[in-house]
Amino acid sequence: MIVKVIDYGQGEVNFVEYLVSDLSCEQLNYLNDNLEEKTRIEGNDLIITMNFDDELYPFGSEVAKFRLDDFISREEIEMNIFLSSFLEDM
Structure with missing residues (x-):
């Protein structure tokens, strides 16, 4: 499984968008059907x-502005771990 942050933004809605690839068809459908x-x-x-929320947005801090690549990499790793553990219940 490969996880990449492909978009993010802060404003009226704070969001991060992830692209997850290298999944089997079964894994892809399971995640699509079961993630909240x-x-x-x-x-x-x-x-x-x-x-x-503003206080939980991963790229909202001043440090994130100077070390954005590090924060993006950490987000990708954390999402990969979360999805891997989620797939264990499959």
């Missing part, structure tokens, strides 16, 4: 959109 977050399937990939 907004999901959609595009080709063989899953797109997950998560909304955050």
Whole structure:
């Protein structure tokens, strides 16, 4: 499984959008059907959109502005771990 942050924004709605690839068809459908977050399937990939309150938004701090690549990498790793554990229940 490969997880990439493909979009994010802060404003009226704080969000992070993830592209999840390299999933089996069964895994793709399981995640799409069972995650509480907004999901959609595009080709063989899953797109997950998560909304955050201001205090929980991962890219909202001053440090994130200077070390954005580190924060994006951490978000990708954390989502990968979350999805891997979620798939264990499959």
